[in-house]
Amino acid sequence: MLTIESLTKRYGRTLAVDSLDLETRPGEVLALLGPNGAGKTTTIRCVTGLASPTSGAIRIAGHDTRRAPLAAKAATGFVPDRAWFYPKVTARELLRYIAGVRRQHDAERRIEALLERFRLAAHADALTESYSHGMRQRLAFCAALLGDPQLFITDEPMVGLDVQGHRDVKKLFRELAAAGRTVILTTHTLAVAEEVADRIAVIDRGRLIALGTMGELRALTHQGEAATLEDLFLHLTEGLGEGAEAASAREPA
Amino acid sequence: MTLAALRLRGALRSLAARPAWLAGSLLLLTAVTYGGYRLVRAGVTWIYAYPLIDTIAPAVTQRSLEGLFLMLMAAVLFSVLVASIGTLYGSDDLELLLAHPTDAARVFGMKVLELFVNAAGLPLLFTLPVLAGVGVALDAHPLYYPVSVLAAAALYALPVTLGALLALVLVRLSPAGRVREVATAVSISAAAAALLGLRALRPEQLLRVDPQDTAAFESFLTAFARLEIGWLPPAWATNASWAALDGRLHASFAALVGLGGLGLLLSGSLAHLAFARGWVRSLDTAPAARTRAARPTPAWERFLTRRLGAVGAILAKDARVFARDVQQWSQVIVLAALAGVYFVSLAAIPVPTQQFRDVMGALNIAFVSFIVAGVALRIAYPTVSYEAGSYWLAQVQPLRKRSLVLAKFLFTLPLMLALAVGLGVAAGRVLDLSPTLAFGAPLAAGFSAVGLTGLAVGLGAAHPRFQYTNPNELAMTPGALTFMGLALLYATLTTLLLARPAWTALQRPGAAAYWTSPEGLAVIAMLTALTLLATVLPLWHGTRQLTRFEG
Ligand SMILES: Nc1ncnc2c1ncn2[C@@H]1O[C@H](COP(=O)(O)OP(=O)(O)OP(=O)(O)O)[C@@H](O)[C@H]1O
Ligand SMILES: [Mg+2]
Numbered sequence: 001m002l003t004i005e006s007l008t009k010r011y012g013r014t015l016a017v018d019s020l021d022l023e024t025r026p027g028e029v030l031a032l033l034g035p036n037g038a039g040k041t042t043t044i045r046c047v048t049g050l051a052s053p054t055s056g057a058i059r060i061a062g063h064d065t066r067r068a069p070l071a072a073k074a075a076t077g078f079v080p081d082r083a084w085f086y087p088k089v090t091a092r093e094l095l096r097y098i099a100g101v102r103r104q105h106d107a108e109r110r111i112e113a114l115l116e117r118f119r120l121a122a123h124a125d126a127l128t129e130s131y132s133h134g135m136r137q138r139l140a141f142c143a144a145l146l147g148d149p150q151l152f153i154t155d156e157p158m159v160g161l162d163v164q165g166h167r168d169v170k171k172l173f174r175e176l177a178a179a180g181r182t183v184i185l186t187t188h189t190l191a192v193a194e195e196v197a198d199r200i201a202v203i204d205r206g207r208l209i210a211l212g213t214m215g216e217l218r219a220l221t222h223q224g225e226a227a228t229l230e231d232l233f234l235h236l237t238e239g240l241g242e243g244a245e246a247a248s249a250r251e252p253a
Numbered sequence: 254m255t256l257a258a259l260r261l262r263g264a265l266r267s268l269a270a271r272p273a274w275l276a277g278s279l280l281l282l283t284a285v286t287y288g289g290y291r292l293v294r295a296g297v298t299w300i301y302a303y304p305l306i307d308t309i310a311p312a313v314t315q316r317s318l319e320g321l322f323l324m325l326m327a328a329v330l331f332s333v334l335v336a337s338i339g340t341l342y343g344s345d346d347l348e349l350l351l352a353h354p355t356d357a358a359r360v361f362g363m364k365v366l367e368l369f370v371n372a373a374g375l376p377l378l379f380t381l382p383v384l385a386g387v388g389v390a391l392d393a394h395p396l397y398y399p400v401s402v403l404a405a406a407a408l409y410a411l412p413v414t415l416g417a418l419l420a421l422v423l424v425r426l427s428p429a430g431r432v433r434e435v436a437t438a439v440s441i442s443a444a445a446a447a448l449l450g451l452r453a454l455r456p457e458q459l460l461r462v463d464p465q466d467t468a469a470f471e472s473f474l475t476a477f478a479r480l481e482i483g484w485l486p487p488a489w490a491t492n493a494s495w496a497a498l499d500g501r502l503h504a505s506f507a508a509l510v511g512l513g514g515l516g517l518l519l520s521g522s523l524a525h526l527a528f529a530r531g532w533v534r535s536l537d538t539a540p541a542a543r544t545r546a547a548r549p550t551p552a553w554e555r556f557l558t559r560r561l562g563a564v565g566a567i568l569a570k571d572a573r574v575f576a577r578d579v580q581q582w583s584q585v586i587v588l589a590a591l592a593g594v595y596f597v598s599l600a601a602i603p604v605p606t607q608q609f610r611d612v613m614g615a616l617n618i619a620f621v622s623f624i625v626a627g628v629a630l631r632i633a634y635p636t637v638s639y640e641a642g643s644y645w646l647a648q649v650q651p652l653r654k655r656s657l658v659l660a661k662f663l664f665t666l667p668l669m670l671a672l673a674v675g676l677g678v679a680a681g682r683v684l685d686l687s688p689t690l691a692f693g694a695p696l697a698a699g700f701s702a703v704g705l706t707g708l709a710v711g712l713g714a715a716h717p718r719f720q721y722t723n724p725n726e727l728a729m730t731p732g733a734l735t736f737m738g739l740a741l742l743y744a745t746l747t748t749l750l751l752a753r754p755a756w757t758a759l760q761r762p763g764a765a766a767y768w769t770s771p772e773g774l775a776v777i778a779m780l781t782a783l784t785l786l787a788t789v790l791p792l793w794h795g796t797r798q799l800t801r802f803e804g
Contacts, residue, residue: 088577100558100566
């Protein structure tokens with residue numbers, strides 16, 4: 001579904017992503033974990049076309065993002081960590097606009113269903129400038145799902161969502177996976193990752209340092225059945241020795 | 254001032270990222286500044302050398318300087334109101350700065366400085382070559398230069414203060430979430446009032462005199478010299494500069510600098526107070542959900558998306574945003590006022606003979622191009638940047654950047670065409686031009702509208718700025734300066750092309766059917782080629798740059 005081959009992204013002298021390889025399968029939920037500044041957002045920005053890779057290749061549903069960006073984008077739905085929309089447009093108008101841009105001429109029913117599903121129906125005709133952060137986030141989910149994407153990517157999807165929103169989103173991920181879609185999410189809430197993800201990828205300083213199911217990660221780190229994802233994560237990111245950020249973050253102030 | 258240093262370093266770094274454009278814009282700016290300086294110097298020298306009027310030459314120069322000060326003060330006032338709300342109360346960095354253990358007085362000091370640079374920086378820059386020209390032409394005492402510059406700076410600090418105080422009142426009184434709207438409305442009224450005030454001075458009186466007719470010209474100059482505005486601050490600045498010409502310090506200098514400094518201090522402390530009291534909360538966007546009735550997709554929107562695909566969808570969205578965002582549609586009102594004033598002035602000019610009328614008509618073609626360029630800077634140049642914080646949405650959709658840029662071009666074009674062709678046709682009517690020019694004026698204006706819209710949208714796409722606190726900022730970026738330079742070039746070239754038919758019309762006023770003659774067709778062909786170049790090349794360049802852009 002999504003294939004990333006030795007992706008590298010530099011910002012001047014900073015190496016944000018360092019020859020990263022990753023392959024996902026249809027019908028799986030993959031959690032992308034890593035300390036702050038590890039390169040998760042940068043990887044996602046490269047995949048969604050918000051940034052262009054310094055080198056390496058990305059394919060989405062078989063379409064190379066460099067050679068066939070439109071086809072790759074058409075197969076992708078994206079929810080950023082801080083969604084912002086045209087302030088003077090209503091949610092319904094925004095979704096119609098996206099449908100128009102994507103040339104989905106009969107999206108009306110789908111739009112209503114999405115607004116209903118994400119509890120925005122009552123606010124669908126209010127300008128988005130009046131929305132709370134969580135409402136904007138829910139609108140971003142509607143926008144991303146409008147084109148029924150094969151690859152669904154979210155960056156910190158839970159930030160700003162209420163309790164019901166958390167549950168809705170977790171349920172959504174499982175539903176999408178059951179329908180054969182691929183879901184990729186980043187999060188710092190390890191419980192969420194543990195709950196919804198089929199596989200977990202850990203990134204540190206731009207490199208992929210571990211990838212697998214909970215069981216595979218336990219085996220990799222020689223931990224017992226009782227080990228939580230938090231144990232595994234800290235073990236992995238610290239195991240690299242000079243992991244400055246991860247280590248210093250745990251030092252008592 | 255470590256905060257200011259930090260700001261400055263950030264600005265320099267972003268400029269240094271595009272060295273070629275920076276060099277080009279700087280070169281252009283230097284050329285314009287130097288040109289202004291030479292012009293003023295020559296003008297002042299000429300006035301002083303003009304026979305018989307040497308006694309009133311200083312008065313004429315002083316009045317001209319006062320007029321300039323007055324005009325630029327009005328310009329500062331116009332831009333400061335909206336800018337002050339954004340800078341003093343609404344900036345994203347304010348909360349961060351104030352959350353830190355930095356001295357709040359310093360934060361607001363920097364904010365006021367930023368506001369001053371934002372609103373008065375460009376007018377001050379325009380003033381410098383004029384002051385230098387006057388100084389060099391009159392062989393000024395060295396003291397003149399610092400004193401006159403400081404006096405001008407202090408003068409422009411007055412409208413900055415006024416704007417900041419007005420902003421304070423607005424922040425306090427406006428219905429919550431509507432501060433920006435009200436501020437925009439007030440600025441528009443101020444601008445309209447300033448334009449009307451300018452009209453009241455009846456500048457076309459200048460044209461009623463023939464420089465060859467010495468007696469009339471002298472009586473005009475004498476009348477002009479007596480037109481003192483005495484007690485107003487622009488006169489203080491002029492008096493201070495004038496005294497400094499021979500190395501004296503005038504009392505008005507102290508008054509002006511004192512008042513200007515005090516004003517800025519007051520603005521800073523009041524802004525601090527206002528912020529501390531929590532009035533800033535009312536700046537948040539409308540709290541109440543303004544619900545619009547749910548309606549099925551309107552027919553016009555469906556038509557656009559079905560016929561034009563993605564471009565149509567963007568057009569529909571932009572039309573909505575334009576109609577609902579005061580900051581966008583209000584620009585049109587300024588334009589309408591501008592066009593109105595232009596026509597009233599044009600109609601007021603006495604035009605005795607057909608030939609004189611046709612000369613005016615030919616000049617008018619150049620003027621209309623300049624007006625259209627100015628309008629394009631306000632309306633067409635920012636369109637891509639208007640995507641602002643929502644640009645990510647366009648980036649992740651399966652949408653060609655070409656469609657986006659094309660949609661922006663198509664959205665602005667009708668407005669620009671209506672304005673330009675309207676100005677061309679109206680000029681033909683008002684001036685009662687001969688047929689060749691009566692057709693040539695709207696033709697040239699229409700071409701200008703297309704070419705300048707393409708140039709503006711293209712350069713705006715090549716230099717997008719998605720983070721701004723108010724759209725006025727966009728008109729002062731390096732990209733905008735480049736646009737102005739190229740637009741002037743384009744306007745000059747069209748005017749030169751049109752000089753030929755204008756000349757023919759003057760030579761043979763009765764001759765009809767110029768535009769169907771081989772020569773007329775050749776002129777149209779060249780105009781078309783030039784306009785295509787000015788449209789397609791920038792749009793293509795803008796699309797390419799936008800494709801490479803990473804937010
Ligand atoms: N636009 C940019 N310009 C320069 N450096 C950048 C830019 N974006 C990211 N970086 C750098 O790239 C590295 C990776 O950043 P990224 O945002 O991908 O981390 P992240 O894993 O998403 O972190 P977090 O968990 O904090 O969201 C960081 O060192 C960051 O400083
Ligand atoms: Mg991130």
